[in-house]
Amino acid sequence: MTISREDVLRVAELAHLQLAPQEVEMYRGQLDEILNYIGKLQQLDVTNVQPMIQMSFAKDNAKAAPSKSKTEADADLREDVVRPCLMGEAILGQAPDAARPFFRVPKVIER
Amino acid sequence: MSPTAPWTVAGVQTALHSKKISARELATEFYANIERQNPVLNAFLTLSPERAYAQADRVDAAIARGEKLPPLAGVPVAIKDVISTCGVRTTCGSKILESYIPPYDATAVARLEEAGSVILGKTNCDEFAMGSSNENSAYGPVRNPVAPDRVPGGSSGGSAAAVAAGLAVGALGTDTGGSIRQPGSFCGIPALMPTYGRVSRYGLIAFASSLDRIGPFAQNVADTAAIMSVIAGHDENDSTSAAFPVPDYASEIERPIQGLRIGVPEEYFGEGIDGEVKEKVSVGIALMEKLGCRRVPLRMPHTDYAIATYYIIATAEASSNLARYDGVRYGLRVPAATLIDMYRKTRERGFGSEVKRRIMLGTYVLSSGYYDAYYLRAQKVRSLIAQDFSDAFQKVDAILTPTSPTPAFKLGEKTSDPLQMYLADIYTVTGDLAGIPGISVPCGKTRAGLPVGLQILGPHFSESRILQLSRAFEIAGGFVV
Numbered sequence: 244m245t246i247s248r249e250d251v252l253r254v255a256e257l258a259h260l261q262l263a264p265q266e267v268e269m270y271r272g273q274l275d276e277i278l279n280y281i282g283k284l285q286q287l288d289v290t291n292v293q294p295m296i297q298m299s300f301a302k303d304n305a306k307a308a309p310s311k312s313k314t315e316a317d318a319d320l321r322e323d324v325v326r327p328c329l330m331g332e333a334i335l336g337q338a339p340d341a342a343r344p345f346f347r348v349p350k351v352i353e354r
Numbered sequence: 355m356s357p358t359a360p361w362t363v364a365g366v367q368t369a370l371h372s373k374k375i376s377a378r379e380l381a382t383e384f385y386a387n388i389e390r391q392n393p394v395l396n397a398f399l400t401l402s403p404e405r406a407y408a409q410a411d412r413v414d415a416a417i418a419r420g421e422k423l424p425p426l427a428g429v430p431v432a433i434k435d436v437i438s439t440c441g442v443r444t445t446c447g448s449k450i451l452e453s454y455i456p457p458y459d460a461t462a463v464a465r466l467e468e469a470g471s472v473i474l475g476k477t478n479c480d481e482f483a484m485g486s487s488n489e490n491s492a493y494g495p496v497r498n499p500v501a502p503d504r505v506p507g508g509s510s511g512g513s514a515a516a517v518a519a520g521l522a523v524g525a526l527g528t529d530t531g532g533s534i535r536q537p538g539s540f541c542g543i544p545a546l547m548p549t550y551g552r553v554s555r556y557g558l559i560a561f562a563s564s565l566d567r568i569g570p571f572a573q574n575v576a577d578t579a580a581i582m583s584v585i586a587g588h589d590e591n592d593s594t595s596a597a598f599p600v601p602d603y604a605s606e607i608e609r610p611i612q613g614l615r616i617g618v619p620e621e622y623f624g625e626g627i628d629g630e631v632k633e634k635v636s637v638g639i640a641l642m643e644k645l646g647c648r649r650v651p652l653r654m655p656h657t658d659y660a661i662a663t664y665y666i667i668a669t670a671e672a673s674s675n676l677a678r679y680d681g682v683r684y685g686l687r688v689p690a691a692t693l694i695d696m697y698r699k700t701r702e703r704g705f706g707s708e709v710k711r712r713i714m715l716g717t718y719v720l721s722s723g724y725y726d727a728y729y730l731r732a733q734k735v736r737s738l739i740a741q742d743f744s745d746a747f748q749k750v751d752a753i754l755t756p757t758s759p760t761p762a763f764k765l766g767e768k769t770s771d772p773l774q775m776y777l778a779d780i781y782t783v784t785g786d787l788a789g790i791p792g793i794s795v796p797c798g799k800t801r802a803g804l805p806v807g808l809q810i811l812g813p814h815f816s817e818s819r820i821l822q823l824s825r826a827f828e829i830a831g832g833f834v835v
Binding site: 246250251253254255257258259260261262266270273274276277278280281282283284285287289292293294295296297298299300320321333334336337338339340346348349350351 | 454455457549550551564565590593594596598656658659661662663665666673677680681682683684685686687689690691692693694695696697698699701702705707710711713714715717718719721727728730731732733734735736737738740772773776789814815
């Protein structure tokens with residue numbers, strides 16, 4: 244067994260997911276099966292292999308290989324010029340509870 | 355399915371130019387057809403007649419003025435419901451976005467409309483594009499128009515079914531692990547996954563950002579190329595979109611294929627493949643040889659690790675991308691006394707079980723103590739899988755495989771076993787991980803009449819070449835081998 248009931252509850256808490264009691268065992272069994280399958284990656288020797296962190300051809304032409312360790316700084320960024328964007332109503336109109344110009348949420352800080 | 359031949363891009367152009375039909379009449383015809391067939395197929399979740407008729411009227415006005423028409427003028431299309439449409443509800447197949455109306459268009463949608471196409475509506479899909487059968491939609495499964503007791507594939511099942519049933523001339527889908535090519539294969543139509551970055555992801559609601567791509571479904575290869583020419587290209591709103599110039603795919607596809615080297619990797623014909631799929635695809639490859647291609651046997655040793663790699667990377671990225679659904683800014687909110695409880699209750703009610711399963715798996719593989727063993731290792735194996743492809747493309751111009759190990763399976767057949775469902779993507783996830791383009795083209799049917807798909811994979815930015823091979827295959831009768 245790779246994953247315990249406690250692991251499932253901990254992961255659900257990290258992911259802000261509330262699980263019904265009967266779901267905990269279902270997910271434990273399924274995640275266990277999937278993790279056991281995924282465990283086959285341990286068979287490979289990856290000692291000198293670079294991780295492929297991001298796939299980006301933004302700047303390169305078609306001949307270039309995908310960058311295997313591209314950082315954000317290498318991305319094809321445009322000039323930092325202020326331009327109009329969606330504001331106010333267009334965004335707040337989708338909010339479940341807007342107190343314009345804010346999103347209202349339950350109280351976070353207790354006095 | 356209507357007994358007459360389905361509308362194509364060229365067919366629409368001819369009919370409009372000769373004034374046999376107006377764009378408005380054409381849209382009306384499509385909506386009538388949708389009204390008849392959608393109650394069974396469930397391919398569309400939302401229709402957008404206001405937007406469609408306004409666009410059709412613009413096209414008709416341009417015709418009346420004798421203007422030169424854009425390439426997709428009046429062509430009715432459908433958009434997968436994970437792609438944003440300004441003013442038209444976009445649910446991602448999820449209850450958490452049941453009433454979400456995007457305030458902007460995805461770039462691919464805006465480009466389709468600029469090219470004259472008429473957006474009929476939004477198509478059903480697995481929730482947040484997570485699934486291989488369309489059975490994970492919160493709005494019910496889609497049925498395969500070829501065999502209604504079977505799945506259309508997933509996650510872009512609604513788009514594939516809509517085109518296959520003639521309810522749209524073309525459609526956009528998205529591919530993260532096979533979600534364009536596999537439903538294309540199951541429904542018997544061409545379905546193209548472009549190179550990563552070839553089509554802007556701006557407005558595509560993210561599942562796994564290093565894998566997600568938008569691509570077309572169509573009735574034939576020429577139409578696939580026509581749609582690609584419109585949606586491809588750099589977009590300043592997506593910094594990962596490629597600046598490389600977009601070829602004129604429509605003319606490129608007519609080039610001869612004699613002498614092209616086609617690789618056939620033995621790992622894609624091993625254990626788990628359906629006998630009839632293997633047989634049909636072998637006949638398809640033999641036809642390619644007859645057309646003058648040279649067959650080269652290949653080994654791609656890391657293929658067997660692709661599903662494991664994919665389900666680590668995709669779920670890790672999904673767990674992060676889906677953190678935004680918290681009931682604060684858009685979508686569902688379940689009220690609660692505290693903020694944390696509001697998050698938990700909203701996500702509990704808003705997400706379906708596959709989405710929760712993947713969020714938990716992704717959170718687990720990224721969590722402290724497991725990151726190196728799972729996520730970092732998977733990124734390294736992803737490099738090895740990509741290397742298998744770059745090595746292969748030193749020797750061949752394209753790689754031919756089955757799209758899926760089986761034809762369309764029955765509704766409910768795999769829903770109780772998530773791992774078995776994941777393994778349905780075994781031949782498609784490799785192309786996603788490597789960032790290369792791939793197409794599924796029809797390659798005959800099984801004795802029970804179920805479509806089989808031939809997958810053609812090419813090097814980065816080789817859309818022209820794989821479309822060219824597909825086009826030659828189509829003309830030679832490959833779609834019915």
